[in-house]
Amino acid sequence: MLNQLHHTAEDMIRHNGGRATAGRIGILAILLAEQQAITHREIEQRLPQEQQLDRVTLYRALEWLAEKNLIHKVTSDDRAWRYHANRDVQSHQHAHFKCTCCAQVICLDKLPVERNWPLPAGYRLQEIELTVKGLCANCC
Amino acid sequence: MLNQLHHTAEDMIRHNGGRATAGRIGILAILLAEQQAITHREIEQRLPQEQQLDRVTLYRALEWLAEKNLIHKVTSDDRAWRYHANRDVQSHQHAHFKCTCCAQVICLDKLPVERNWPLPAGYRLQEIELTVKGLCANCC
DNA sequence: CAAATAAATGCAACAATGTTGTGATTATTG
DNA sequence: CAATAATCACAACATTGTTGCATTTATTTG
Numbered sequence: 001m002l003n004q005l006h007h008t009a010e011d012m013i014r015h016n017g018g019r020a021t022a023g024r025i026g027i028l029a030i031l032l033a034e035q036q037a038i039t040h041r042e043i044e045q046r047l048p049q050e051q052q053l054d055r056v057t058l059y060r061a062l063e064w065l066a067e068k069n070l071i072h073k074v075t076s077d078d079r080a081w082r083y084h085a086n087r088d089v090q091s092h093q094h095a096h097f098k099c100t101c102c103a104q105v106i107c108l109d110k111l112p113v114e115r116n117w118p119l120p121a122g123y124r125l126q127e128i129e130l131t132v133k134g135l136c137a138n139c140c
Numbered sequence: 141m142l143n144q145l146h147h148t149a150e151d152m153i154r155h156n157g158g159r160a161t162a163g164r165i166g167i168l169a170i171l172l173a174e175q176q177a178i179t180h181r182e183i184e185q186r187l188p189q190e191q192q193l194d195r196v197t198l199y200r201a202l203e204w205l206a207e208k209n210l211i212h213k214v215t216s217d218d219r220a221w222r223y224h225a226n227r228d229v230q231s232h233q234h235a236h237f238k239c240t241c242c243a244q245v246i247c248l249d250k251l252p253v254e255r256n257w258p259l260p261a262g263y264r265l266q267e268i269e270l271t272v273k274g275l276c277a278n279c280c
Numbered sequence: 281c282a283a284a285t286a287a288a289t290g291c292a293a294c295a296a297t298g299t300t301g302t303g304a305t306t307a308t309t310g
Numbered sequence: 311c312a313a314t315a316a317t318c319a320c321a322a323c324a325t326t327g328t329t330g331c332a333t334t335t336a337t338t339t340g
Contacts (some may be wrong), residue, residue, distance in 0.1 A: 161306080161307070195297090199298065220298095221297090
């Protein structure tokens with residue numbers, strides 16, 4: 001199963017004209033396997049012992065994956081970015097839930113975010129980031 | 141005028157049972173004078189030369205002010221918190237605009253945020269944080 | 281398949297933001 | 311004015327992320 005994801009990951013990377021290195025494939029496979037958005041640290045922990053990457057390499061791989069729209073970054077209030085695979089390329093809406101107790105972050109893809117809010121005159125909207133905070137089922 | 145704000149600030153602090161120290165009063169007056177949400181660094185810069193505070197003191201004062209609901213923190217994507225005075229105690233809704241060019245953050249208090257979005261079963265909503273990103277009038 | 285090369289990696293050093301512990305200082309109270 | 315509890319300043323540390331550069335590696339080319 002994880003093997004399957006590695007295959008998928010490799011395809012996604014090659015389709016974007018990038019080198020299919022063990023690091024990138026491993027990272028993307030981990031993100032594909034994960035329902036939640038996870039941190040740099042959590043990705044590191046999920047990488048097999050024999051394939052630990054330098055912190056910088058990890059950051060750069062994530063940057064590259066985000067650039068190619070294979071994953072996206074989620075801003076949080078603990079100043080650690082979390083990452084999540086983009087399963088369906090277009091419809092990512094940046095709506096997330098973060099548990100204030102266990103810090104888990106999940107994607108609320110169904111959440112409709114209106115794009116025509118009134119801004120002050122002369123302002124232009126580019127992107128909406130919406131985070132709902134609360135308690136997850138486990139922490140309730 | 142700034143004098144007036146100092147007076148207001150001092151009142152707000154005393155009403156919450158805190159010590160009215162020069163630092164706290166100065167910080168709160170600065171935040172009251174500001175339309176935007178500003179960073180730790182920007183607060184430091186606005187403090188008069190003869191009254192510079194230690195970084196830690198500033199952080200702790202901000203923490204205290206936020207605890208007492210006199211100000212609020214705004215999460216951003218550059219992992220620096222921004223602070224803004226709570227003029228009217230109840231109706232703060234955590235809706236903000238951030239310019240992707242100059243990093244300015246303003247409050248969009250008028251923005252209505254619905255509080256009854258569908259969450260997964262067992263999840264409880266506590267707070268909604270919404271940031272609209274785009275270009276401000278100056279940067280357009 | 282081997283060599284060439286552009287891309288990716290690892291290491292060291294740095295930067296920014298924020299936190300913790302502790303002894304000194306100060307606003308407030310009586 | 312003295313007592314005292316709150317606040318402050320300093321030092322040291324933690325976390326997250328970035329930059330520069332020499333080394334390694336995936337891919338391409340002959």
